[in-house]
Amino acid sequence: MPARIHNPDQLIAQLGEVFREHGFDGASMAAITAATGLGKGSLYHAFPGGKDEMATAVLADIERWFQDEVFGPLGNPELAPALALGRMLDACETYFEGGGRVCLVGAFALGETRDRFHGAVSSYFGNWRDALSSALGRAGLAEADAIALAEEAISRIQGSLVLARALGDPACFRRELARLRAALGAV
Amino acid sequence: MPARIHNPDQLIAQLGEVFREHGFDGASMAAITAATGLGKGSLYHAFPGGKDEMATAVLADIERWFQDEVFGPLGNPELAPALALGRMLDACETYFEGGGRVCLVGAFALGETRDRFHGAVSSYFGNWRDALSSALGRAGLAEADAIALAEEAISRIQGSLVLARALGDPACFRRELARLRAALGAV
DNA sequence: TCTCCATTGTACCAATTGGTACAATGGATG
DNA sequence: CATCCATTGTACCAATTGGTACAATGGAGA
Numbered sequence: 001m002p003a004r005i006h007n008p009d010q011l012i013a014q015l016g017e018v019f020r021e022h023g024f025d026g027a028s029m030a031a032i033t034a035a036t037g038l039g040k041g042s043l044y045h046a047f048p049g050g051k052d053e054m055a056t057a058v059l060a061d062i063e064r065w066f067q068d069e070v071f072g073p074l075g076n077p078e079l080a081p082a083l084a085l086g087r088m089l090d091a092c093e094t095y096f097e098g099g100g101r102v103c104l105v106g107a108f109a110l111g112e113t114r115d116r117f118h119g120a121v122s123s124y125f126g127n128w129r130d131a132l133s134s135a136l137g138r139a140g141l142a143e144a145d146a147i148a149l150a151e152e153a154i155s156r157i158q159g160s161l162v163l164a165r166a167l168g169d170p171a172c173f174r175r176e177l178a179r180l181r182a183a184l185g186a187v
Numbered sequence: 188m189p190a191r192i193h194n195p196d197q198l199i200a201q202l203g204e205v206f207r208e209h210g211f212d213g214a215s216m217a218a219i220t221a222a223t224g225l226g227k228g229s230l231y232h233a234f235p236g237g238k239d240e241m242a243t244a245v246l247a248d249i250e251r252w253f254q255d256e257v258f259g260p261l262g263n264p265e266l267a268p269a270l271a272l273g274r275m276l277d278a279c280e281t282y283f284e285g286g287g288r289v290c291l292v293g294a295f296a297l298g299e300t301r302d303r304f305h306g307a308v309s310s311y312f313g314n315w316r317d318a319l320s321s322a323l324g325r326a327g328l329a330e331a332d333a334i335a336l337a338e339e340a341i342s343r344i345q346g347s348l349v350l351a352r353a354l355g356d357p358a359c360f361r362r363e364l365a366r367l368r369a370a371l372g373a374v
Numbered sequence: 375t376c377t378c379c380a381t382t383g384t385a386c387c388a389a390t391t392g393g394t395a396c397a398a399t400g401g402a403t404g
Numbered sequence: 405c406a407t408c409c410a411t412t413g414t415a416c417c418a419a420t421t422g423g424t425a426c427a428a429t430g431g432a433g434a
Contacts, residue, residue: 023299025212029392039413040393046411050392102297109353110294112210118355125353148366151350155363156339159346163338166296166312168305176342179335216422226383227423233381237422 011036011046016058020104024055024113052116055108059120062105065095066124074131081139085184088132089177092157099164099173106158128154139187149187156180198223198233203245207291211242211300239303242295246307249292252282253311261318268326272371275319276364279344286351286360293345315341326374336374343367 018027018035029051033039038046047053069091073084096103105124108117133150137143160176205214205222216238220226234240256278260271283290292311295304320337324330347363 026299106349107297112213121353155346158349159342162293162345
């Protein structure tokens with residue numbers, strides 16, 4: 001009966017969407033088997049640690065993506081900061097699907113899971129802030145100003161995702177990104 | 188055995204803290220009875236609709252508080268806008284305990300509960316945006332600019348709560364509030 | 375003091391939870 | 405073709421879930 005060989009990348013992506021849609025506690029094994037098409041046997045074979053391990057893998061995958069697409073370019077001294085900043089905003093627009101997709105890490109930070117995955121959550125946001133402030137520093141800002149603006153920019157991105165989802169209006173997020181693009185472009 | 192007369196206001200506050208700490212799905216009836224000291228009998232007597240009704244009552248209570256302390260003053264044409272804006276920031280600093288307390292409505296917006304309480308969530312953020320943009324309009328901004336700045340300010344508040352919680356550094360939130368105070372003061 | 379009834383705690387319910395055990399499968403290796 | 409073993413689906417588990425039923429309580433009004 002087994003239809004062997006399951007694409008692990010696709011599996012992680014599917015798990016991510018389940019957690020995004022239901023939250024950690026809300027993502028029951030029943031929902032996970034339904035979304036992935038895999039039985040418990042397969043899931044616990046791939047993730048002996050159960051849901052915790054699945055969520056950890058998802059978070060690691062997200063961080064890897066942002067490391068490659070966002071944090072890396074931002075921290076790269078050989079890349080023009082203006083270019084890296086624009087790339088960050090483009091990546092966010094794509095990744096969060098123009099405000100239609102929520103930030104799983106942010107949701108985990110606010111939600112019931114705040115402690116359980118604190119390491120991954122804090123690493124994600126810490127790396128983002130550090131990389132962004134590094135780019136802003138290279139763009140000419142003093143260190144304190146760079147850190148302040150980095151915190152502001154990340155807050156605006158995360159907050160507008162909350163707002164967009166709350167109002168049911170993804171355009172909220174895109175508008176905020178546009179304003180942010182102008183503000184960061186003026187540095 | 189009953190120790191009659193239970194302060195309903197205190198009960199709502201306790202329920203709010205449970206939902207804040209565990210999330211909606213995570214707040215089991217066991218956790219709720221523990222936090223409130225009330226048995227299931229009392230709880231289902233006060234809230235025949237179960238957890239849903241409890242959460243609805245908590246959300247209504249939060250909206251009432253913000254209506255009185257924030258949205259009302261912001262929308263009041265007889266109040267100097269600069270005063271109302273300052274009062275909003277003070278109220279946020281107090282209510283969110285300087286970044287140590289999460290926004291339950293924001294958490295519900297991001298989390299697994301996004302649809303179930305969509306009405307209350309969208310009303311809270313919609314009223315906030317409308318009241319804030321009204322105050323900014325009275326402060327001299329054109330309507331489009333007022334709406335844009337209102338969305339930005341709410342995003343910054345909500346986002347910095349996410350960031351503060353994620354990094355385990357409540358000061359993040361207070362710093363953002365301070366920057367926001369400067370930005371809104373310059374209007 | 376006595377009665378009444380809103381309030382309460384407790385025992386209980388079916389359904390679902392995350393997790394385990396294990397046998398069947400079938401591609402890869404020889 | 406035969407063997408092996410990683411991979412898989414299924415049956416099952418105790419614990420917990422949200423919710424209900426109901427009897428005991430004890431303050432308020434007569």
